[in-house]
Amino acid sequence: MKKGVLLVNLGSPDSPEPKDVKKYLGEFLMDERVIDIPLAARTLLVKGIILKTRPKASAAAYKKIWWDEGSPLIVLSERLQNKIQKQVDVPVALAMRYGSMTIKKGLQELVDKGVDEVLLFPLYPQFAMATTETITVLVEELRQQYFPNLKIESVPAFYNKPDYIEVLSNSIKNHLQGKNYEHLLFSYHGVPERHIRKSDVTKSHCKIDGSCCATPSKAHEYCYRHQCYEVTRLVAKKLEFEADMYSTSFQSRLGFDPWLLPYTDRTIERLAKQGVKNMAIVTPAFVSDCLETLEEIAMEGQEIFHEMGGKDFTTVPCLNDDDAFVNLLSKWITKWIKTPVEIS
Missing domain, CATH: 3.40.50.1400 (Rossmann fold)
Structure with missing residues (x-):
């Protein structure tokens, strides 16, 4: 079997403009593991209230931190992906739970490279319903619907490693x-x-x-x-x-x-x-x-x-693409490539 890695982070609007922020927030807040209330109530809250007011304020906030290269989260995640790719011998793809860099696209990228065994790597040290769980649940839904022959193993929370x-x-x-x-x-x-x-x-x-x-x-x-x-x-x-x-x-x-x-x-x-x-x-x-x-x-x-x-x-900045962090993730991935056991 040919192995590959899918790094997954939260996501970002395509731009700091209100229309793109509204689209992003709509997808994010309608996730039943983010706002975990019945669909009718969630729809009323998100589409009837939040999306009528919040996108403009959030867009203003995004404009304060937006880089020339794009969303900081996306740019930093791509830098992390590129550095890891240089250290491991299998394809490494990057996806976001929300936004245009979809998990489906990430999985398809790996499949197109001949991958049939994927290490799913949610970029969250701690487990949470609204982060790790929503990623793993969606990945399994996509696997069943579009990639039934893929074998997928998920990296558990690594907060205490x-x-x-x-x-x-x-x-x-x-x-x-x-x-x-x-x-x-x-x-x-x-x-x-x-x-x-x-x-x-x-x-x-x-x-x-x-x-x-x-x-x-x-x-x-x-x-x-x-x-x-x-x-x-x-x-x-x-x-x-x-x-x-x-x-x-x-x-x-x-x-x-x-x-x-x-x-x-x-x-x-x-x-x-x-x-x-x-x-x-x-x-x-x-x-x-x-x-x-x-x-x-x-x-x-x-x-x-x-x-x-x-x-x-x-x-204090996040770990971002810090070389020590890159080396650590690369070490874990290499260990999985050689022996698929729990990362430690």
Whole structure:
């Protein structure tokens, strides 16, 4: 069998113009694993309310961070793909869950090159319904409908793999070298609390009560909240941080249902009010810088911090196409090529 790899990231509008942003947001928000309410209610919410107002504001945000080469997330993902391709001996394709770089196109690209065994590589360190799961579910639907002869194996969440923690920790350490910061905030993308409970395979462990994420359980294999806090814990241990030097928060909430706490914007505000003058922030839920990191954190977060009396606000870039990250993913892929066992 000829093997190949499909890297999958979130996606992006084709341009920062409102019409393209509206099309992208429509596809994204109508995903039943992103807004997990009945179809009729989701349609009313998304098409009847959100898409009438949000595209214009989101387009303005995209315009702030758009590069000459295109969407930062797309450009950075392509750089990652190209670097990995140079290090492995099988075809490496790139696709996005939403937008014009579809997963179907990515799979077809590999099939056209003679591939009949695919390593599906969702570019998310942590598992979540709205990221990893929606990718794997769609890939299986496409396989059954269009590629029935393809054998597909998916890379599991790698949030706690020692090699990943080392690469992430070194990246943080290198980018903060010489920086005078008092506090490092680990900011992860937020999800509704109900997503955590829905992903609980035990149907009883995840109570989001402050202790369940630290109590060993089978539920942790699919618990986004636990996996985020575990990344923070492992990196803090690796970098030998004292307990008061760091904290964890969650960004990007939508609607009025409870989302994971504490919120990033309010945490930034609280730290500044408490007298923190120099802070740094890292976003380990993303491997590629995007709207949420470049605009929501680096611009809006900094503005909040300064308004509340803060002075220096340092953002740590995502791993992007960092050579150490490229080497790590290439090592995992090469191991799969030689022996298809769980990546470790």
